[in-house]
Amino acid sequence: MTPVRVGVFGLLGSGNLGNDGSLEAVLGYLRAEHPEAVVDALCGGPEVVAARYGIPATRLHWYRGEYRTASRAGAIAAKGLGKLVDAFRTAAWVRRHDVVIVPGMGVLEATLPLRPWGFPYSLFLLCASGRLLRTRVALVGVGADAIGDRPTRALVRWSARLAAYRSYRDALSRDAMRAMGVDTARDEVYPDLAFALPTPPASAPSGPPDPPGPVCVGVMAFHGGNDDRARAEEIHRRYLDGVTRFVRALVADGRPVRLLTGDECDAPVVAAILDAVDSPLVTAAEAASLADLMTETAAADTVVATRYHNLVCALKAGTPTLALSYAAKSDALMDRMGLGAYRHPAREVDADRLLEQFRALEKRSAELRRILTERNQTTARQLEDQFTALTAALFPAPDHTHAHTHTYREAR
Known part of the structure; x- marks a missing residue:
């Protein structure tokens, strides 16, 4: 054939x-x-x-x-x-x-x-x-x-x-x-395809009596949407200022901060925050893939992120996550994974309010990790259905549809 x-x-x-x-x-x-x-x-x-x-x-x-x-x-x-x-x-x-x-x-x-x-x-x-x-x-x-x-x-x-x-x-x-x-x-x-990628082993949450662990902050070269071109620079300055002040507040609490990106164009945002905060507690990850991002988020106590796939990586890793939401897709993702209450608008970053939400999230850390474990199990089953449907639609053969779920689960 x-x-x-x-x-x-x-x-x-x-x-x-x-x-x-x-x-x-x-x-x-x-x-x-x-x-x-x-x-x-x-x-x-x-x-x-x-x-x-x-x-x-x-x-x-x-x-x-x-x-x-x-x-x-x-x-x-x-x-x-x-x-x-x-x-x-x-x-x-x-x-x-x-x-x-x-x-x-x-x-x-x-x-x-x-x-x-x-x-x-x-x-x-x-x-x-x-x-x-x-x-x-x-x-x-x-x-x-x-x-x-x-x-x-x-x-x-x-x-x-x-x-x-x-x-x-x-x-x-x-x-x-x-x-x-x-x-x-x-x-x-179906869930986002990135949920089909292998999940890195999660580190045990620190929690009391250990000192609080690292926080991953995912940043973005955010300038608004397609209809915001006239005020793109204003939106970007407000976003950068709010995130910088939030990172500075975490450092004041003694929290190690790991800056994440999702696109090469985000590098200037990282550089601006590192320059403004100027603390050894703030470092930047050099992730080359979603697997690298998942490894970073799995090692964190908490994640606060803007880019959609930063959120996907953190949620798949099972780490309590707060979304700096710039589009309805981020809201839909957080709702799907049971964390819909933990969202903050990327266009109007209020560092004080964001810090309040962050602390509320951390208080429920153990509970939210259990919720994410359950949601990720459901997501895995739904993606198996996606690939079964794709085989039936694009590769019609009598044996494929019958054998697909078992074969793909073993491969993963």
Whole structure:
């Protein structure tokens, strides 16, 4: 039999640990359940993906300056030509595959600054090519949200409509696509794909009579959402000032603080906090993957984090967590894991109020760890169902659906 040809697509290998974690989860599923599949990627960072995951990878955009602002006529013309070339490149890549998987990520949302001719256009090219060339395109465990910008909304809506399979990482995402005119009657909701990654061993919580342990604070280059461009710098200054004052208060209490990031663009925020607080109690983690982030959060007494996948890592590690929430997806995640009461708005960080919430969280630490253990067990079962459904939808064969759950559980 000819091996099934599987492509993975997205802003992978581009410095965002959450995106790469979703890819890693899907590759784990494919290697466990479909080891015969021939897998390659069309992605943002092909060199990183090829080196880290051992699969061939092709650059997503023909024009290498795609994500640089084009101000000169030559750059504008090159970017415009790149859009045309990418239409043919994407179709040619899709044609070589039986199945293309878009692994997780917030590909149907615009909660962070986004231009319609950027990734939304690329996703539309993928899904349209799949429909025209009869290659099944699957949006697996993706995030979505209401989009105000009309061109972006149109591209996202048509991408979803043209996909052969859709599932979402929360009910909020499915509801948003339904509100944008997509028929979601056959679409399912499952936990974020990153919950399928291996969990590091948790360290025992310190608790009395030991001194309080470390706190992980996940930071972000947060400038608001797609509709906040006019006041992006004001939002960022307020966020940075609030988080810095919170870290300073933890240090005043003698707490070791470990700063976490989730994207390469977060590094200046870490540098600013280290410079402002200037204490040996504050250090920065150098995480290269979600596994590294989980290890960091598993070693902490408590986590306070902004980026969505920082929250995922902390919750999966079973560590009591407080969300600096910048989007409804963070709220939905905290509700799913039983910690919905512990949220604080990233747009309006009040260091004093945040410290109160932090102390209230720590008082319930033992109870919350038990809750997270139970929720993680449920989440694992739900992701087994996700992969069973994916096999049935994309790899129809009589033996696969029957054997999948047992095989994948043993592999994990």
